[in-house]
Amino acid sequence: MTFSRRQILAGLGGVSLLALGGAGYWLRRSQSASHDYELIAAPLDIELVPGHQTPAWAYGGQAPGLELRARQGDWLRVRFINQLAEATTIHWHGIRLPLEMDGVPYLSQLPVLPGEYFDYVFRVPDAGSFWYHPHSASGEQLGRGLVGPLIVEERQPTGFRHERTLSLKSWHVDGQGAFTAFSVPREAARGGTPGVLSTVNGVHAPTVELPAGQVVRLRLLNLDNTLTYRLNLPGGEARIYALDGNPVTPRPLGKEYWLGPGMRIELGLRVPPAGQALSLRNGPLRLATLSSVASSEPAGDWPAALPANPVAEPDLASAETLRFNFEWAGAVSVGLEQGAAHSFWQINGQAWDIADKNCYERPIATLQRGRSYILELRNLSQYQHPIHLHGMTFKVLGSNRRRIAEPWFTDTYLLGRNETARVALVADNPGVWMFHCHVIDHMETGLMAAIEVV
Ligand code: C2O
Ligand code: CU
Ligand code: CU
Numbered sequence: 035m036t037f038s039r040r041q042i043l044a045g046l047g048g049v050s051l052l053a054l055g056g057a058g059y060w061l062r063r064s065q066s067a068s069h070d071y072e073l074i075a076a077p078l079d080i081e082l083v084p085g086h087q088t089p090a091w092a093y094g095g096q097a098p099g100l101e102l103r104a105r106q107g108d109w110l111r112v113r114f115i116n117q118l119a120e121a122t123t124i125h126w127h128g129i130r131l132p133l134e135m136d137g138v139p140y141l142s143q144l145p146v147l148p149g150e151y152f153d154y155v156f157r158v159p160d161a162g163s164f165w166y167h168p169h170s171a172s173g174e175q176l177g178r179g180l181v182g183p184l185i186v187e188e189r190q191p192t193g194f195r196h197e198r199t200l201s202l203k204s205w206h207v208d209g210q211g212a213f214t215a216f217s218v219p220r221e222a223a224r225g226g227t228p229g230v231l232s233t234v235n236g237v238h239a240p241t242v243e244l245p246a247g248q249v250v251r252l253r254l255l256n257l258d259n260t261l262t263y264r265l266n267l268p269g270g271e272a273r274i275y276a277l278d279g280n281p282v283t284p285r286p287l288g289k290e291y292w293l294g295p296g297m298r299i300e301l302g303l304r305v306p307p308a309g310q311a312l313s314l315r316n317g318p319l320r321l322a323t324l325s326s327v328a329s330s331e332p333a334g335d336w337p338a339a340l341p342a343n344p345v346a347e348p349d350l351a352s353a354e355t356l357r358f359n360f361e362w363a364g365a366v367s368v369g370l371e372q373g374a375a376h377s378f379w380q381i382n383g384q385a386w387d388i389a390d391k392n393c394y395e396r397p398i399a400t401l402q403r404g405r406s407y408i409l410e411l412r413n414l415s416q417y418q419h420p421i422h423l424h425g426m427t428f429k430v431l432g433s434n435r436r437r438i439a440e441p442w443f444t445d446t447y448l449l450g451r452n453e454t455a456r457v458a459l460v461a462d463n464p465g466v467w468m469f470h471c472h473v474i475d476h477m478e479t480g481l482m483a484a485i486e487v488v
Contacts, residue, residue: 069112069155071100072112092179098235099166106187108157112155116147116151124154128160131425133425158186162278163279164279165181167257172259177259183201185253188341196250199235201235216474217475246307247332248329256297257295257296260473262418265292272302272304273336275301275340278299279445282339348429356408358382394484400486406461407461408431408458411455415451419481420447420449421448431457
């Protein structure tokens with residue numbers, strides 16, 4: 035495979051960082067005709083713990099990163115500039131795009147080295163809440179803050195006049211804001227290494243003001259390495275409008291929704307009268323206070339369901355079934371070879387080794403382009419795994435552990451402990467696509483594979 039578009043920044047007269055100048059250093063909408071955003075990844079000290087600095091890594095001058103926006107069906111053109119001291123890439127989680135834009139180093143592109151840039155240019159076929167992150171040294175790179183929202187707006191107005199993006203991340207920091215280990219082997223072998231400081235948009239337990247009486251669209255994104263958030267909004271009148279970037283028939287949020295790493299949920303929330311507040315919580319823990327402030331607008335009504343995305347409907351009658359077992363790999367960490375990664379987890383008996391670039395050449399399954407497949411996902415372990423596929427969207431059909439009243443399209447399915455779920459897709463995007471658990475510790479210790487579409 036030949037790789038393109040990676041460029042050495044120094045070789046480009048027009049984009050010298052000096053020319054960008056002081057405050058304009060972190061560019062937002064670019065003036066350039068050749069791209070919509072210039073997005074810089076660079077170290078940035080941020081204040082997560084009051085009075086202390088945390089040496090984060092930021093996209094566009096913030097961590098979590100700058101919110102990128104595009105309109106459904108349009109091109110998104112991002113010039114990505116790497117000002118970190120190490121190589122990285124950007125993966126566009128949930129976006130159905132060509133392989134060469136998928137951001138997996140050595141599979142879809144070469145890593146973007148320090149001082150280089152790479153132009154990501156692709157169409158966004160689906161409206162919804164997506165996100166972006168590196169696909170190398172993920173534990174540390176995501177852990178230090180390289181995660182950001184990507185919002186694709188519907189082409190027509192939706193009936194929501196107000197919206198907020200709430201990016202959830204729990205940081206691996208101590209009381210002085212210093213980073214603690216992103217991965218501890220004994221945790222990686224269990225549920226993954228959790229951070230301890232919960233934040234919404236980079237702030238611990240913030241107050242978010244919402245206009246009284248309006249129905250506001252809340253886009254909740256789990257950009258965390260490890261945690262599944264058990265989201266609840268006691269006393270709030272909230273309905274689910276979309277899951278992981280695809281609309282569902284609006285239904286009440288109910289008691290709790292489990293949002294695994296990488297997953298997103300869009301809620302319509304009827305904001306209570308001015309002066310009242312709601313608690314957005316993870317189980318019993320408050321993530322944010324949603325506080326209602328007076329609004330002069332007439333009260334809003336519940337918008338209709340969001341328009342469906344153009345995802346191909348799998349043909350279940352002709353679909354071939356493929357089985358994937360997710361399980362513990364046993365105590366194979368004993369006798370680690372030089373440079374090899376820990377291997378605690380495996381898919382169908384194979385543990386992915388992040389230190390071995392040749393893994394990409396051994397896809398775990400080969401799908402025929404245009405055909406429908408049912409993937410049976412079997413979790414043989416006591417821990418949950420948010421199972422994610424690149425390049426294609428799949429439909430959740432059924433589970434032996436939960437009632438699925440309405441199948442939905444997603445890119446990530448939270449596979450509960452000992453659960454077997456059935457999902458289906460049309461293999462309509464040629465390429466080699468990563469298929470992995472989005473608990474970063476699991477993905478980096480074996481729970482990853484490649485699925486090829488030919
Ligand atoms: Cu969020 Cu391999 O992806
Ligand atoms: Cu992805
Ligand atoms: Cu997992």
